Amino acid sequence: MGSATATRTRRDTVKREASDTSRGRRGGRDAWPDVGAPDLRRDLPRDRRRARKRPPRRSGSVLASPLTRRILAVNLLAPILLVGGMFYLDNYRETLTQARLAALRTEADLIAAAVAEGSLTFEVHPETRSLVPGQVITPELAAQIVRRLSDLAGVRGRLFTLDGSLVADSLRGVGGQFQISSLPPLPEPDPISDTLRDIHDGVETAFEAAVGLVAPRAELPVYQEVVVQTASQYAEVRAALAGAAVTSAVRRRPDQGDKILSVAVPVQYFKQVVGALMVSADNAGIEQDLFDVRLAILEIFAATLAVTILMSLYLSGTIVRPLTRLAKGAERVRSERGGHLDIPDFAARRDELGELSAALIEMTAALSARMDAIERFAADVAHEIKNPLTSLRSAVETVARVTDPDQQRRLMSVILDDVERLNRLISDISDASRLDAELSRANTEPMDLGPMLAALADVHDHAAAKAGVTVRYQGPADGRPLRVRGIDSRLGQVFQNLLANAVSFSPEGGSVLVSARRDGNYVVAIVEDDGPGLPPGKEQAIFDRFYSQRPKGEKFGTHSGLGLSISQQIVDSHKGMIRAQNRTDDQGRVLGACFVVVLPAV
Numbered sequence: 001m002g003s004a005t006a007t008r009t010r011r012d013t014v015k016r017e018a019s020d021t022s023r024g025r026r027g028g029r030d031a032w033p034d035v036g037a038p039d040l041r042r043d044l045p046r047d048r049r050r051a052r053k054r055p056p057r058r059s060g061s062v063l064a065s066p067l068t069r070r071i072l073a074v075n076l077l078a079p080i081l082l083v084g085g086m087f088y089l090d091n092y093r094e095t096l097t098q099a100r101l102a103a104l105r106t107e108a109d110l111i112a113a114a115v116a117e118g119s120l121t122f123e124v125h126p127e128t129r130s131l132v133p134g135q136v137i138t139p140e141l142a143a144q145i146v147r148r149l150s151d152l153a154g155v156r157g158r159l160f161t162l163d164g165s166l167v168a169d170s171l172r173g174v175g176g177q178f179q180i181s182s183l184p185p186l187p188e189p190d191p192i193s194d195t196l197r198d199i200h201d202g203v204e205t206a207f208e209a210a211v212g213l214v215a216p217r218a219e220l221p222v223y224q225e226v227v228v229q230t231a232s233q234y235a236e237v238r239a240a241l242a243g244a245a246v247t248s249a250v251r252r253r254p255d256q257g258d259k260i261l262s263v264a265v266p267v268q269y270f271k272q273v274v275g276a277l278m279v280s281a282d283n284a285g286i287e288q289d290l291f292d293v294r295l296a297i298l299e300i301f302a303a304t305l306a307v308t309i310l311m312s313l314y315l316s317g318t319i320v321r322p323l324t325r326l327a328k329g330a331e332r333v334r335s336e337r338g339g340h341l342d343i344p345d346f347a348a349r350r351d352e353l354g355e356l357s358a359a360l361i362e363m364t365a366a367l368s369a370r371m372d373a374i375e376r377f378a379a380d381v382a383h384e385i386k387n388p389l390t391s392l393r394s395a396v397e398t399v400a401r402v403t404d405p406d407q408q409r410r411l412m413s414v415i416l417d418d419v420e421r422l423n424r425l426i427s428d429i430s431d432a433s434r435l436d437a438e439l440s441r442a443n444t445e446p447m448d449l450g451p452m453l454a455a456l457a458d459v460h461d462h463a464a465a466k467a468g469v470t471v472r473y474q475g476p477a478d479g480r481p482l483r484v485r486g487i488d489s490r491l492g493q494v495f496q497n498l499l500a501n502a503v504s505f506s507p508e509g510g511s512v513l514v515s516a517r518r519d520g521n522y523v524v525a526i527v528e529d530d531g532p533g534l535p536p537g538k539e540q541a542i543f544d545r546f547y548s549q550r551p552k553g554e555k556f557g558t559h560s561g562l563g564l565s566i567s568q569q570i571v572d573s574h575k576g577m578i579r580a581q582n583r584t585d586d587q588g589r590v591l592g593a594c595f596v597v598v599l600p601a602v
Contacts, residue, residue, distance in 0.1 A: 067323070068316040075312045079304050092293070096286045097261065101248045104263040104279050107153040108246075112267045112277040114145050115159060120269060137161060137267075137275055143168040146277070155279045159267070162241060162275060164231035223251035223260045231276060236264035240276035259283040322346050322353045326360060333364055377545065381429055385422065392418040435490075435566060439573040442487050446602045449482040449516060449523055450475050452492055457514045460499045468508035471499065474515040482516050482523045483602040486574045491599075494567040494578075498527040498595050501563070505531030505593065518601060525597045533582040533590035542580055543568045575600055 119141035142159050150157035150170035159168035224233075231237040236247035248263045262280035266273045322344065329343040343364050346357035392415060399411040457473035464471055476482065484491075495514070502512040510530035517524055534542065545565045571578045576599040583591040 067320050068313070071316045071319075072309065072312045075308050076305070079301055079308060082301070093286065093290055096289055097250065097259075097283070100261055100281070100283070100286055101250075101263060104155065104261060104281060105246050105248070105265070107149075107155055108157075108263045108265045108277055108279040111146060111149045111153070111157055111279065112265045114149055115142050115277060116267050116269050116274070118145050120274060137167060139167045146170050150279065153279070155281045158229070158278045158280075160231040160237055160241065160276045160278070162273070164237075164241070166229045166231075167275075169229075220250060220252040220259065222254045224254070234262070234264065234278060236262060237276045237278050240264035240266045240278070241273060243273055258287075319353065322349075322357070326353075326357060330360065330364075381425075385425060388418040388421045388425070392422075429562070431562075431566070435569060439487070439490065439570065442490075444485045444487055444574070446483055446485050447488050447491075449484055449491070449525060449599070452488065453495060453514050453516055453525060456492065456495050456499055457512075460503055460512070464503045464506075464512070467503070467506075469503050469506045469510050469512060471503065471512045471514070474513060476517045480518055482518060482525075484523050484574070484599045485602050486599065487570075490570045491574070494570050494597065495525070495527070497563045497567050498597075502527050502529035502531070502593070502595075505529055507531070510592075519598075521601055523599050523601045525599070527595045527597075528583060528592060530592045533593050534580055539580045539582075543578070571597060571599070 115137075119138045121138055137159070146157040146159050146168040147170045155170075157168070157170040158166060161167055226233070231241055234249070236249045239247040243266060244264075246263060246265055248261070251260045251262070252258070253260065260280055260282055262278055264276055264278040267275040267277050325344045326346075332342045343361045344357060345361060346354045348354065349357075395411045395414045395418065399408055399415070402408055402411065454473045454475070457471050461471035499512065499514065506512055506529045512530075513526075513528045515526050515528075543564045545562055568578050576597065578598075579596045581594050581596070583594050585591055
């Protein structure tokens with residue numbers, strides 16, 4: 001007896017006190033206990049609540065991130081391809097070229113009409129009334145008309161007779177002599193514009209060379225100008241002298257990339273061709289227009305590029321920096337054994353990164369809580385196993401020195417009890433250690449709690465009849481199903497344990513009531529007994545591991561003290577709550593114990 005008493009004393013030294021007090025309801029047995037609004041967070045123990053604290057912000061190099069470089073590469077690819085394709089504007093250049101040729105045709109028709117009206121001399125045969133063959137173009141008049149009108153139109157005009165000789169050139173005077181006139185002053189040099197033009201020309205030359213390697217283009221004929229020009233040197237002039245209405249040609253200079261556009265029209269009077277007029281101009285205006293368009297596109301591209309880079313950096317900063325901080329927080333948790341407070345909290349973002357942050361915080365908090373629970377569990381197991389081992393060792397050492405048969409029998413009985421206690425402890429500890437892993441892997445399914453509670457009450461009613469205790473079930477008055485999502489075998493284990501405890505504490509002639517109802521979004525199940533109730537201040541401590549408060553007269557060591565702890569673990573895994581309190585009457589006398597289980601309803 002002394003050894004058993006010492007063991008009981010040692011067990012009492014490891015029991016932890018709970019700071020929460022019970023909130024019982026005074027009233028009769030059939031009245032519902034005042035469980036209040038189910039507030040799981042309020043009723044959870046303080047050390048199991050997850051506290052979040054925002055860590056100080058740390059600056060990180062966004063440009064050094066590979067993710068940032070990928071974002072920039074993807075966002076800049078489209079505008080870069082767009083500005084690259086800007087140099088491949090053959091359709092636009094061709095449109096400008098055709099428009100310039102059309103303008104040259106109009107100017108050539110006007111100049112040819114003026115030449116036909118103002119510089120032709122006619123000799124009419126008196127009988128046939130037709131032109132007499134001979135010189136019909138007056139060179140002096142024609143040269144003046146061609147030069148004046150060509151200067152006004154900004155083109156070069158050349159007039160050829162029927163025999164193919166050149167009789168007028170707007171760049172030369174009468175008789176082939178050059179005329180000198182003062183030119184307008186040159187514009188002031190613009191370094192920026194000149195630099196942009198040089199860069200543009202260099203890029204265009206390189207781009208066209210690269211495109212020419214892939215898709216070679218047809219070579220243009222070379223424009224050559226000799227001292228003595230004749231109609232035979234220009235195919236469009238020969239066609240005009242032959243009567244073609246309009247003939248055009250495009251040539252390139254041999255030493256430069258410039259092109260020469262030319263149009264030839266016949267000079268005629270009443271359908272009779274008396275010569276051919278060719279007007280020509282270079283493509284400087286076309287290239288300037290093309291350069292202006294490209295420059296405008298480049299300006300838009302520069303603004304778009306700046307906005308794209310800034311937006312990409314902003315987007316990268318909103319993604320890369322939080323990910324970097326989350327990675328550093330996870331590394332601190334791994335290397336420094338930190339907790340969930342080391343993980344940055346981005347829940348305020350309300351996006352995927354906020355969800356990731358919350359998930360990491362929850363996961364880290366769960367892992368930290370599980371590691372702490374494992375450490376406490378290991379310490380409690382070691383202490384609980386030492387108690388029967390110490391008693392067993394003392395009994396074994398004593399039995400070897402005792403010769404009295406009665407004392408030997410008592411000591412052997414103590415040894416057998418301690419061995420049985422160790423076996424029970426090891427079995428319950430093994431079940432408790434497997435429970436956490438099983439709950440994390442098992443799939444929950446919708447189930448009706450009412451039939452399960454009714455079946456358990458019926459089974460315990462038959463078993464408790466020998467002790468003179470009755471067990472009955474009281475379902476909801478409206479008969480609604482009490483559907484919850486959970487693991488039926490584990491929830492059955494919870495109520496099995498609660499009913500077994502209630503029956504063991506109920507006196508002979510007492511009763512145990514199992515009731516359940518729907519309360520808003522929760523299902524509330526209550527197990528009440530007629531026993532002595534809970535010790536004051538122990539309403540939360542009874543859920544601690546290895547806590548044991550058994551009825552008087554029950555053999556010591558028959559329970560490991562893990563039943564209620566396992567029940568609480570199961571209810572917590574179902575996102576529910578379990579609470580214990582005393583039933584009292586109007587005078588405050590304890591009528592029995594009351595266990596309340598709250599589970600989310602489906």
